[in-house]
Amino acid sequence: xxxxxxxxxxxxxxxxxxxxxxxxxxxxxxxxxxxxxxxxxxxxxxxxxxxxxxxxxxxxxxxxxxxxxxxxxxxxxxxxxxxxxxxxxxxxxxxxxxxxxxxxxxxxxxxxxxxxxxxxxxxxxxxxxxxxxxxxxxxxxxxxxxxxxxxxxxxxxxxxxxxxxxxxxxxxxxxxxxxxxxxxxxxxxxxxxxxxxxxxxxxxxxxxxxxxxxxxxxxxxxxxxxxxxxxxxxxxxxxxxxxxxxxxxxxxxxxxxxxxxxxxxxxxxxxxxxxxxxxxxxxxxxxxxxxxxxxxxxxxxxxxxxxxxxxxxxxxxxxxxxxxxxxxxxxxxxxxxxxxxxxxxxxxxxxxxxxxxxxxxxxxxxxxxxxxxxxxxxxxxxxxxxxxxxxxxxxxxxxxxxxxxxxxx
Numbered sequence: 001x002x003x004x005x006x007x008x009x010x011x012x013x014x015x016x017x018x019x020x021x022x023x024x025x026x027x028x029x030x031x032x033x034x035x036x037x038x039x040x041x042x043x044x045x046x047x048x049x050x051x052x053x054x055x056x057x058x059x060x061x062x063x064x065x066x067x068x069x070x071x072x073x074x075x076x077x078x079x080x081x082x083x084x085x086x087x088x089x090x091x092x093x094x095x096x097x098x099x100x101x102x103x104x105x106x107x108x109x110x111x112x113x114x115x116x117x118x119x120x121x122x123x124x125x126x127x128x129x130x131x132x133x134x135x136x137x138x139x140x141x142x143x144x145x146x147x148x149x150x151x152x153x154x155x156x157x158x159x160x161x162x163x164x165x166x167x168x169x170x171x172x173x174x175x176x177x178x179x180x181x182x183x184x185x186x187x188x189x190x191x192x193x194x195x196x197x198x199x200x201x202x203x204x205x206x207x208x209x210x211x212x213x214x215x216x217x218x219x220x221x222x223x224x225x226x227x228x229x230x231x232x233x234x235x236x237x238x239x240x241x242x243x244x245x246x247x248x249x250x251x252x253x254x255x256x257x258x259x260x261x262x263x264x265x266x267x268x269x270x271x272x273x274x275x276x277x278x279x280x281x282x283x284x285x286x287x288x289x290x291x292x293x294x295x296x297x298x299x300x301x302x303x304x305x306x307x308x309x310x311x312x313x314x315x316x317x318x319x320x321x322x323x324x325x326x327x328x329x330x331x332x333x334x335x336x337x338x339x340x341x342x343x344x345x346x347x348x349x350x351x352x353x354x355x356x357x358x359x360x361x362x363x364x365x366x367x368x369x370x371x372x373x374x375x376x377x378x379x380x381x382x383x384x385x386x387x388x389x390x391x392x393x394x395x396x397x398x399x400x401x402x403x404x405x406x407x408x409x
Contacts, residue, residue, distance in 0.1 A: 002384035029125035086120035134224030152202025236261030279331035287402025299340035347409035361393030
């Protein structure tokens with residue numbers, strides 16, 4: 001529905017002096033900003049080859065070595081693209097009534113377009129940590145349309161106006177209720193529109209038919225089911241089993257570490273020890289972790305645990321003028337910059353050798369879908385104009401074994 005003049009009159013004015021209105025939407029997305037990017041992902045797919053084993057025709061005995069039948073072990077992830085969209089719509093009257101600084105605090109056309117761009121950017125940034133199913137939170141409890149999240153930190157993924165769906169979880173695929181996958185054949189209730197968010201409590205309220213959402217069930221934004229990019233949780237899953245052993249046509253069961261990443265359970269250790277153990281595991285396998293991404297709660301715990309020993313740093317993004325505060329931790333192969341990110345999965349640390357990763361897209365991500373050179377489209381049934389944004393692409397890793405998922409709880 002287009003933004004109508006009747007809904008924006010509170011920001012119209014009788015000629016005030018210039019005033020900046022602050023945008024409270026999350027704009028800092030460290031992993032997205034720091035991730036190497038390739039924007040020419042054309043064609044049908046993009047093979048990501050790797051060698052995960054050398055030929056083993058060797059022996060101290062010539063005849064035995066020559067008799068062995070062994071060649072190099074080659075793998076290939078055949079990367080495909082997914083799509084994501086965002087829209088902005090505004091009436092012609094609203095555009096004209098707010099186009100001068102003397103008439104309104106801000107131009108509503110600019111506000112709506114920037115807002116749509118931020119919404120799509122957040123969708124991409126959140127998905128980069130997750131498994132591609134579209135899950136953005138897990139139900140803990142629900143009462144009278146108010147949902148309590150299993151992990152309160154996931155509240156950063158929810159905004160007023162979102163339309164959500166809840167699905168039954170796949171109990172057969174995981175024993176950890178914090179990382180349930182949706183059962184595509186079992187939706188719970190209908191469409192739910194977020195009407196209020198309590199970020200301190202980790203709750204949100206919806207309108208719509210909640211049905212019986214049930215505890216531990218995944219929450220998705222409408223239309224996202226199994227349609228998001230394959231993020232870190234897909235490339236380095238918590239458990240690599242028969243349900244997720246294949247990724248982009250590559251069976252990872254032949255070498256679950258080199259093809260499916262390293263996993264370390266640090267839940268029984270202090271955070272700094274868990275990170276060093278995980279980094280040691282990666283280093284043993286030949287990797288050099290350069291960055292570690294965690295949620296803000298974990299970052300605060302680490303900061304307090306290190307106390308006077310904490311060493312602060314800053315990491316710079318290569319393609320945007322932006323830097324991010326970090327804690328510098330010395331690992332087996334050098335300094336690891338630990339960066340907090342509100343998009344990160346709670347109680348999980350991602351130790352990454354960042355040059356093994358890339359966000360591969362067909363064009364920029366996000367971008368205006370203006371291939372006809374028209375950024376703003378006139379709506380044919382209303383005095384309104386629409387802007388369409390989107391991206392086409394996916395995340396890739398050419399050496400999963402040089403990266404580690406560290407469980408902290």
